[in-house]
Amino acid sequence: xxxxxxxxxxxxxxxxxxxxxxxxxxxxxxxxxxxxxxxxxxxxxxxxxxxxxxxxxxxxxxxxxxxxxxxxxxxxxxxxxxxxxxxxxxxxxxxxxxxxxxxxxxxxxxxxxxxxxxxxxxxxxxxxxxxxxxxxxxxxxxxxxxxxxxxxxxxxxxxxxxxxxxxxxxxxxxxxxxxxx
Amino acid sequence: xxxxxxxxxxxxxxxxxxxxxxxxxxxxxxxxxxxxxxxxxxxxxxxxxxxxxxxxxxxxxxxxxxxxxxxxxxxxxxxxxxxxxxxxxxxxxxxxxxxxxxxxxxxxxxxxxxxxxxxxxxxxxxxxxxxxxxxxxxxxxxxxxxxxxxxxxxxxxxxxxxxxxxxxxxxxxxxxxxxxx
Amino acid sequence: xxxxxxxxxxxxxxxxxxxxxxxxxxxxxxxxxxxxxxxxxxxxxxxxxxxxxxxxxxxxxxxxxxxxxxxxxxxxxxxxxxxxxxxxxxxxxxxxxxxxxxxxxxxxxxxxxxxxxxxxxxxxxxxxxxxxxxxxxxxxxxxxxxxxxxxxxxxxxxxxxxxxxxxxxxxxxxxxxxxxx
Numbered sequence: 001x002x003x004x005x006x007x008x009x010x011x012x013x014x015x016x017x018x019x020x021x022x023x024x025x026x027x028x029x030x031x032x033x034x035x036x037x038x039x040x041x042x043x044x045x046x047x048x049x050x051x052x053x054x055x056x057x058x059x060x061x062x063x064x065x066x067x068x069x070x071x072x073x074x075x076x077x078x079x080x081x082x083x084x085x086x087x088x089x090x091x092x093x094x095x096x097x098x099x100x101x102x103x104x105x106x107x108x109x110x111x112x113x114x115x116x117x118x119x120x121x122x123x124x125x126x127x128x129x130x131x132x133x134x135x136x137x138x139x140x141x142x143x144x145x146x147x148x149x150x151x152x153x154x155x156x157x158x159x160x161x162x163x164x165x166x167x168x169x170x171x172x173x174x175x176x177x178x179x180x181x
Numbered sequence: 182x183x184x185x186x187x188x189x190x191x192x193x194x195x196x197x198x199x200x201x202x203x204x205x206x207x208x209x210x211x212x213x214x215x216x217x218x219x220x221x222x223x224x225x226x227x228x229x230x231x232x233x234x235x236x237x238x239x240x241x242x243x244x245x246x247x248x249x250x251x252x253x254x255x256x257x258x259x260x261x262x263x264x265x266x267x268x269x270x271x272x273x274x275x276x277x278x279x280x281x282x283x284x285x286x287x288x289x290x291x292x293x294x295x296x297x298x299x300x301x302x303x304x305x306x307x308x309x310x311x312x313x314x315x316x317x318x319x320x321x322x323x324x325x326x327x328x329x330x331x332x333x334x335x336x337x338x339x340x341x342x343x344x345x346x347x348x349x350x351x352x353x354x355x356x357x358x359x360x361x362x
Numbered sequence: 363x364x365x366x367x368x369x370x371x372x373x374x375x376x377x378x379x380x381x382x383x384x385x386x387x388x389x390x391x392x393x394x395x396x397x398x399x400x401x402x403x404x405x406x407x408x409x410x411x412x413x414x415x416x417x418x419x420x421x422x423x424x425x426x427x428x429x430x431x432x433x434x435x436x437x438x439x440x441x442x443x444x445x446x447x448x449x450x451x452x453x454x455x456x457x458x459x460x461x462x463x464x465x466x467x468x469x470x471x472x473x474x475x476x477x478x479x480x481x482x483x484x485x486x487x488x489x490x491x492x493x494x495x496x497x498x499x500x501x502x503x504x505x506x507x508x509x510x511x512x513x514x515x516x517x518x519x520x521x522x523x524x525x526x527x528x529x530x531x532x533x534x535x536x537x538x539x540x541x542x543x
Contacts, residue, residue, distance in 0.1 A: 084524060117539045282445060
């Protein structure tokens with residue numbers, strides 16, 4: 001779908017972190033995602049940022065609000081994808097999505113495995129809620145960039161397929177792939 | 182299980198497509214699968230072909246009928262594996278199977294990723310219903326061949342393990358692997 | 363968590379096999395796992411060994427008992443991961459776990475695929491129950507070692523994250539990776 005005039009596509013950035021949400025430390029990861037997406041996209045877009053603690057109800061509520069009320073075409077989460085008790089981002093994502101896209105998690109883990117053997121501990125996934133694509137990223141800024149670089153070439157076409165906004169990338173930074181039908 | 186005399190193994194080919202089922206275009210994909218399997222197998226087999234629209238009830242019903250009534254040892258589906266609203270083949274497959282085989286989807290996505298970054302959008306999977314192995318393939322003829330070539334070496338042994346027909350391949354085209362126990 | 367003085371970490375080894383549990387043949391696989399873990403770990407640990415038939419209730423009961431009563435930090439299963447009717451170890455594992463770790467199965471299948479195309483038939487997975495990490499391995503001794511070598515570098519850190527015992531490896535045999543936080 002080509003963008004309607006005057007309406008900026010929205011992208012949600014959701015940081016899931018007990019400590020950042022309590023102000024124990026600054027949310028570097030959410031900022032890193034916004035900066036990376038600014039580099040990637042030539043389409044003018046609006047960032048909708050949220051910071052919530054690692055409890056499943058808060059994460060689900062934020063995802064629903066970003067998808068249904070803010071009408072984000074894409075939501076990128078950071079944090080809460082590990083095996084620890086408070087890591088519940090993948091469960092919250094699965095709970096709010098109607099379709100899961102296992103290829104995103106597989107590909108991000110495969111890429112992270114080139115750097116650290118503990119990449120297999122990440123449970124990150126992706127899925128679709130209505131016209132919104134939701135992608136989980138890990139919490140560490142370095143891994144965030146590796147993972148986004150690995151999957152973003154498929155993101156604009158996926159958002160097309162689910163009826164979201166038309167996103168154009170800066171091909172000098174990252175090349176979106178849209179198959180000729 | 183060695184084949185009983187006089188009984189041909191059946192293989193179901195199920196095309197899931199709104200447009201092909203309405204006659205908007207010809208089902209090239211279903212034909213491509215049958216042609217590929219004719220090349221692969223030296224065992225004499227019977228194709229049972231079905232074409233249904235992309236709604237979950239129709240796909241589930243066709244899968245059950247091919248497995249339970251036609252007693253197909255293998256069902257190969259094409260179409261409906263993407264992220265769009267009407268893509269529900271993986272959900273229908275999971276709904277009728279008692280066991281899922283995630284390795285098929287992982288391997289097919291890994292192979293398709295060598296050609297297009299949008300391979301991660303495919304949600305194709307495989308599973309077992311009774312004595313029937315069900316495998317989802319993408320909708321595009323080119324991807325169909327890539328995916329079948331990647332997983333078929335494991336198919337005859339899998340069908341052995343679930344009590345289906347004994348399938349022999351033409352080793353000049355594709356080599357089935359049966360581990361020595 | 364550093365180990366409390368005088369308390370040895372426990373590791374459960376659970377063989378799921380109808381025939382071995384009936385005494386039809388010796389359980390070579392369970393012994394192979396214990397021998398491999400003895401090589402890997404310099405931490406003094408206690409093996410808690412169980413042998414059960416391939417029925418889901420028995421496997422679930424054994425997993426719960428090893429996790430909740432024996433307080434094993436790690437349980438490694440062998441057998442029952444294929445597509446056959448009696449292969450139910452992954453289902454039992456999923457039923458007792460609160461969190462699944464799909465990266466383990468993906469990585470073990472990817473490694474086994476370097477040896478045999480039938481690796482995609484393995485449905486092995488991993489998950490967390492309380493402070494216990496549960497990992498499914500295939501039944502064949504050769505594949506067991508390949509799979510353990512592939513995933514064990516991530517195991518000690520995973521057990522740290524879920525609050526289990528502190529495990530140290532013999533780095534000449536296998537190098538555990540613990541990211542600097």
